[in-house]
Amino acid sequence: MKALVLGGYGLIGAACLRALRKAGFSVTGLGRDAEAAQKVAPDDDWIIRDITKLSVDDWRRLTAEMDVVVNASGALQDGARDSLQAIHITAVERLVSALNGKPVRLVHISAVGASETAGLDFFATKGRGDAAIRQSSADWVILRPALVIGPEAYGGTALLRAAAAMPLVTPHLFPRIAIQTVFLDDVAQAVVQAATGRIPAGTLADLTEPRGRPLPDTIAMMRRWLGFPEPLATLPVPRPLLTLLAKGADALGHLGWRSPLRTNALAALADGIEGDPEPWQQAGDHSCRSFDETLAAMPATVQERWFARLYLLFPLGVGLLSLFWALSGAIGLVQLDAAAAVLTESGMAQGPARIAVLAGSVADIGLGFAILWRPWVGAACLGMVLVSLAYLAGGSLATPDLWADPLGPFVKVLPSISLALFVAAIAKDR
Incomplete structure (x- = not known):
C-alpha cells in the first residue's frame, strides 16, 4: 500500500512516516522545505510543494496512485510563513474535493478542542477543516490529539522542557487549568490503524490520556524526568506579563519566528487542553498512555538536558x-x-x-x-x-x-x- 504524508517532516508527520514505513507501506512525504525533509527522512521519497498553493487538479495527480493520505500539516498562528485559512481550510477543502468518490483513506490530524465555533482562530480553522471533511463523501478518519509529547522537541513540547529547565525556580501559571497529553507513538500507531482500515470510516476521536493535571504539575513531572534538582522557589507569572510576552512573540511571528509563546499557544493553555478518551478506546485496540507512562517510555539523556537549557539561551x-x-x-x-x-x-x-x-x-x-x-x-x-x-x-x-x-x-x-x-x-x- 502507498501512503502520502502531508507535513511529513513535522513532529507528528515524521512519526507517521516512520510508523507507516514500519507497517509495510511505501511512504512519500510532502512538504515545502527540501532541507528539512532530507534531514528528517533522507531515505524516503519526497514531494516538495506548498500545500496552500495546490489546486484540486494538483491533488488529483498527487493522490492518483495512493491508498492513504495522512494530513499532518498545520500551523499554530498566522505569520510570515503561515496562513491558518490557507493551511487548515482551503488546502483541506481542495484535497477533499480531489478525493471525493475515490477509494483513498484520508487520515486527518486535527486537535483536541477543534470547533467551528471556537473563540481561538487556531481551533476555529481546524474545526472548519474538519467540517469540510465530515461533509464530504471521502473515506475519512479524523484524529484529534491532545498536547503531543515525544522524543523530538518542538513547539509546546519544547516550551515544557524549557520551563522545566529554568535554574533555581519554576514558573507557576494556569494552576487551575487541566492539561492532557498524548504520547507521540500512540498518535502514530492510531494513524497506522486508521490507514490499514482497522478503524471504521467516519470515526472522529480524541487521542488523549485518561486524566489530565494542572500545568504546574506537568512542568514538575517534566523537571524530574530531565533529572534537574527541585526548584528553590516557584515564580508566579502575572497575566499582564504573559500578555506582553505573547504580543512580543506575535510580532516576531511576522519575522518568521514560530514561538510557542504566541497568543494562540498561551490562549490554548489558558483554556485547558482536555479531550474525551472514550471514543478512541471504543474504536482503537489500545488506550493512549498517561503522561507518567509516556515519560517512562523515553528516558531522558544528556541531549535532553542540553536542549532544554539551550532552548532558553x-x-x-x-x-x-x-x-x-x-x-x-x-x-x-x-x-x-x-x-x-x-x-x-x-x-x-x-x-x-x-x-x-x-x-x-x-x-x-x-x-x-x-x-x-x-x-x-x-x-x-x-x-x-x-x-x-x-x-x-x-x-x-x-x-x-x-x-x-x-x-x-x-x-x-x-x-x-x-x-x-x-x-x-x-x-x-x-
Whole structure:
C-alpha cells in the first residue's frame, strides 16, 4: 500500500512516516522545505510543494496512485510563513474535493478542542477543516490529539522542557487549568490503524490520556524526568506579563519566528487542553498512555538536558547579537569623525578612513537587523564571523597597538565570534 504524508517532516508527520514505513507501506512525504525533509527522512521519497498553493487538479495527480493520505500539516498562528485559512481550510477543502468518490483513506490530524465555533482562530480553522471533511463523501478518519509529547522537541513540547529547565525556580501559571497529553507513538500507531482500515470510516476521536493535571504539575513531572534538582522557589507569572510576552512573540511571528509563546499557544493553555478518551478506546485496540507512562517510555539523556537549557539561551543569544551589532554600527555613524580619527592617526588618509567607517557601520547595522529575520539567522551569524575576522585582520595591520589597549577592543571581538558560531550551530528548529 502507498501512503502520502502531508507535513511529513513535522513532529507528528515524521512519526507517521516512520510508523507507516514500519507497517509495510511505501511512504512519500510532502512538504515545502527540501532541507528539512532530507534531514528528517533522507531515505524516503519526497514531494516538495506548498500545500496552500495546490489546486484540486494538483491533488488529483498527487493522490492518483495512493491508498492513504495522512494530513499532518498545520500551523499554530498566522505569520510570515503561515496562513491558518490557507493551511487548515482551503488546502483541506481542495484535497477533499480531489478525493471525493475515490477509494483513498484520508487520515486527518486535527486537535483536541477543534470547533467551528471556537473563540481561538487556531481551533476555529481546524474545526472548519474538519467540517469540510465530515461533509464530504471521502473515506475519512479524523484524529484529534491532545498536547503531543515525544522524543523530538518542538513547539509546546519544547516550551515544557524549557520551563522545566529554568535554574533555581519554576514558573507557576494556569494552576487551575487541566492539561492532557498524548504520547507521540500512540498518535502514530492510531494513524497506522486508521490507514490499514482497522478503524471504521467516519470515526472522529480524541487521542488523549485518561486524566489530565494542572500545568504546574506537568512542568514538575517534566523537571524530574530531565533529572534537574527541585526548584528553590516557584515564580508566579502575572497575566499582564504573559500578555506582553505573547504580543512580543506575535510580532516576531511576522519575522518568521514560530514561538510557542504566541497568543494562540498561551490562549490554548489558558483554556485547558482536555479531550474525551472514550471514543478512541471504543474504536482503537489500545488506550493512549498517561503522561507518567509516556515519560517512562523515553528516558531522558544528556541531549535532553542540553536542549532544554539551550532552548532558553537561544533567543537571548540572538537578541544580544542583534543589539551588539546594530548599536556598534549606529555608534560608528554617530561618531564618524572620532572613529575615522583612529585610522587617520595610524596613517590612513581622511577620505578612505571615513569610507571604511561608513562601510563598516552599514554592514554592522545590516547584520544586526538581518539576524532578526528567522530564515536568515544562520547566514547572518556567519556574516558576523566573517566581518569580525576581517575587522581583526584589517585592524591588526592598521592599528596593531589596539591589541594592548586596556579596554581590549580587539580581544572583546573573540567572544562575539564565539556567540555567533553558537547561535548558528543551534539555529535550525528541525
